[in-house]
Amino acid sequence: MKRYRILVADDHPLARAAIRSLLEGDPSFELVGEAANGKEAFQQCGELNLDLILLDINMPVWDGMEATRQIKQYYPQIRIVILTVSDDVADLFTALQFGAQGYLLKNMESEHWISYLHSLILEDAEFSRRMAGKLFHHFRTRNTDDEIKPDILTRREREILKYVGQGFTNKQLAERLFITENTAKNHIKNILEKLFMKNRSQLAAYAVQYGLTM
Numbered sequence: 001m002k003r004y005r006i007l008v009a010d011d012h013p014l015a016r017a018a019i020r021s022l023l024e025g026d027p028s029f030e031l032v033g034e035a036a037n038g039k040e041a042f043q044q045c046g047e048l049n050l051d052l053i054l055l056d057i058n059m060p061v062w063d064g065m066e067a068t069r070q071i072k073q074y075y076p077q078i079r080i081v082i083l084t085v086s087d088d089v090a091d092l093f094t095a096l097q098f099g100a101q102g103y104l105l106k107n108m109e110s111e112h113w114i115s116y117l118h119s120l121i122l123e124d125a126e127f128s129r130r131m132a133g134k135l136f137h138h139f140r141t142r143n144t145d146d147e148i149k150p151d152i153l154t155r156r157e158r159e160i161l162k163y164v165g166q167g168f169t170n171k172q173l174a175e176r177l178f179i180t181e182n183t184a185k186n187h188i189k190n191i192l193e194k195l196f197m198k199n200r201s202q203l204a205a206y207a208v209q210y211g212l213t214m
Contacts, residue, residue, distance in 0.1 A: 004121055005049060007033035009041035009067065010056040010083065015106070019054065022110050028118065036060075038067025045075045052121065054104070057084040057095075065098055072099030072198070079120065096205075099198045148195050150210050157194075158212060160187045164200055165207025 006029055008019045016034050023029045033048050035041040039062040041053060053071065057064040064082050071078060081102040082095040095103055102120045104113060150158060163173050173184040188200070197203055207213050 002028075003030040004028060004051040005030050005032045006052045006054065007031075007035065007041055007044060007048060007050050008054045009035040009038060009059065009064075010054075011036050011059045012056075015056070022113060026114055028121075038062030038064060038070075041067050042070050042074075045071055045078060050075075050078050052079045052081065052117070054081050054083055055100075057082050065094060068095060068098040068100050081117070081120065096199065096201050101199060101201065150212060152194055153191065157187060157191050160184070161191060161203060161207045162212050162214075164188065164191075164203045165213035167204070 006023060008016050008023075008031065010016050010019070013036075020031050020034070023031045032050070033041075033044045035044060037059045038055060041055060042062065044050075045053075055064040055067050059067075062070065064084075068080050068082065071080060076099070079102075080095075080100040081104050082100050083104050083106055085106050102116070104116060108116075150161070153161065159177070160173065163176060168176065170181050170184045170188070173179075174181040177184070188203070191203060192198065195203070195206060197206065
């Protein structure tokens, strides 16, 4: 069984200890590094061959947002989850804009933490749907005058976006549209570039916002 290598960054030692204890209870996860601020987390990325980083949103030196921006610029393959005590959707959206894949509330039950991390690692479709639903309320209150409208997309790309919004994985997309998984991946890459977005969660939210999931 593959073990996913994780680094935890939080300026509170007790918080790191609690997360360490939580992760040690699941054989899928291996905690290989800890950091007290975002810059320390960034500095360890080149040494630890990480799969996932858990970043507290409020830290000295570099906070979670700045650390996400820097890490994603140099290590785009590492998945990032932002940790916070706030359920402010604006924070969630900002984290996703910087390239984070997820968002965990510190007061969530421990079993929810583990199931969330598993869903994130495995790109579970239900996770994508929940993420899109939460972002939808934020999108409804934003001024979309300066956003790129779906008209820029081809008919095929809009079809792809529809299924991304419904939480389909690349494999499921390929099966539904009778294309290869690599072709599905290339379509998504092109859509991300056209819409100036960074990840599937943003695409899913965009699809919900413009009613493309029906």
